[in-house]
Amino acid sequence: xxxxxxxxxxxxxxxxxxxxxxxxxxxxxxxxxxxxxxxxxxxxxxxxxxxxxxxxxxxxxxxxxxxxxxxxxxxxxxxxxxxxxxxxxxxxxxxxxxxxxxxxxxxxxxxxxxxxxxxxxxxxxxxxxxxxxxxxxxxxxxxxxxxxxxxxxxxxxxxxxxxxxxxxxxxxxxxxxxxxxxxxxxxxxxxxxxxxxxxxxxxxxxxxxxxxxxxxxxxxxxxxxxxxxxxxxxxxxxxxxxxxxxxxxxxxxxxxxxxxxxxxxxxxxxxxxxxxxxxxxxxxxxxxxxxxxxxxxxxxxxxxxxxxxxxxxxxxxxxxxxxxxxxxxxxxxxxxxxxxxxxxxxxx
Ligand SMILES: Nc1nc2c(ncn2[C@@H]2O[C@H](COP(=O)(O)OP(=O)(O)OP(=O)(O)O)[C@@H](O)[C@H]2O)c(=O)[nH]1
Ligand SMILES: [Mg+2]
Numbered sequence: 268x269x270x271x272x273x274x275x276x277x278x279x280x281x282x283x284x285x286x287x288x289x290x291x292x293x294x295x296x297x298x299x300x301x302x303x304x305x306x307x308x309x310x311x312x313x314x315x316x317x318x319x320x321x322x323x324x325x326x327x328x329x330x331x332x333x334x335x336x337x338x339x340x341x342x343x344x345x346x347x348x349x350x351x352x353x354x355x356x357x358x359x360x361x362x363x364x365x366x367x368x369x370x371x372x373x374x375x376x377x378x379x380x381x382x383x384x385x386x387x388x389x390x391x392x393x394x395x396x397x398x399x400x401x402x403x404x405x406x407x408x409x410x411x412x413x414x415x416x417x418x419x420x421x422x423x424x425x426x427x428x429x430x431x432x433x434x435x436x437x438x439x440x441x442x443x444x445x446x447x448x449x450x451x452x453x454x455x456x457x458x459x460x461x462x463x464x465x466x467x468x469x470x471x472x473x474x475x476x477x478x479x480x481x482x483x484x485x486x487x488x489x490x491x492x493x494x495x496x497x498x499x500x501x502x503x504x505x506x507x508x509x510x511x512x513x514x515x516x517x518x519x520x521x522x523x524x525x526x527x528x529x530x531x532x533x534x535x536x537x538x539x540x541x542x543x544x545x546x547x548x549x550x551x552x553x554x555x556x557x558x559x560x561x562x563x564x565x566x567x568x569x570x571x572x573x574x575x576x577x578x579x580x581x582x583x584x585x586x587x588x589x590x591x592x593x594x595x596x597x598x599x600x601x602x603x604x605x606x607x608x609x610x611x612x613x614x615x
Pocket of ligand 2: 466467468493494510511512513
């Protein structure tokens with residue numbers, strides 16, 4: 268569904284503008300979806316499906332990216348630097364990073380008012396939002412299935428001072444209106460959350476208001492409606508919503524200082540410890556342990572913080588090792604090839 272293809276409506280920002288050469292004749296285009304060997308893009312002149320060549324495939328393009336394309340006979344020329352990116356350690360492989368979405372303004376962290384609701388998972392998603400520079404909103408769906416949703420809202424609101432929490436029935440057009448300010452024209456919103464929490468339902472309800480659009484949910488042939496790929500959907504007269512499949516494993520990688528922002532309370536207590544490198548274990552004068560003892564901090568929260576910290580460290584090391592292995596291998600291939608070329612040259 269397309270209502271307006273001006274660059275502004277596609278989420279163009281000064282940050283991207285500043286990357287263009289003054290005399291450039293290339294067109295900026297937003298990546299709406301990524302397929303094997305092909306991407307779908309939107310630009311000021313309309314939509315295009317572009318085949319990826321060996322060179323453009325190496326650009327590691329993901330949903331939400333901005334690319335520069337040739338105006339005649341669309342071809343990807345380059346990818347613009349991202350304002351932020353969601354990523355995770357790719358499941359089951361050694362040292363690969365999977366990109367989830369790029370250049371996202373707001374993140375709807377979607378969970379349900381049932382067994383899916385899990386504080387540790389929300390902290391994990393918040394770290395990912397901080398790392399990607401996206402503004403997080405916690406959306407608790409299926410509020411209609413419980414007598415009182417209050418306990419879920421209170422638990423989520425305690426995660427961070429001022430954090431936005433909305434509880435609603437994702438199928439109710441009036442209820443989802445509270446989310447509308449985050450998805451106005453030109454805004455990009457990604458939805459993350461477990462399978463079945465209602466991400467696609469939310470998008471459908473937001474998109475259907477006042478207008479018929481095709482349904483976002485897909486039939487996976489087993490009678491269930493499960494999203495299988497990441498795609499940007501444009502709301503009528505509004506922003507872009509990136510639907511993602513529920514991911515069972517969202518392992519942190521290269522999250523940097525984002526954890527200290529999510530666990531700002533622990534970081535603040537930590538600054539008052541006697542030793543700057545205090546591990547909050549046996550050290551004297553530890554303000555974090557003192558906070559636990561006098562009830563200002565839950566020991567469980569410290570445990571979760573440590574768990575995410577060591578997970579991030581472990582995964583980041585694996586990725587770094589993988590990168591250096593790839594680099595050595597790349598150099599080897601290059602030197603073998605150049606040796607061959609010299610050999611050939613010598614024969615003539
Ligand atoms: N009662 C109720 N049902 C809901 C609500 N939100 C979603 N559902 C139902 O939950 C089921 C799963 O919803 P989806 O929107 O497909 O979930 P999803 O998060 O997109 O799931 P994946 O694509 O597998 O990641 C559907 O049958 C929805 O109708 C809600 O707020 N209340
Ligand atoms: Mg879905």
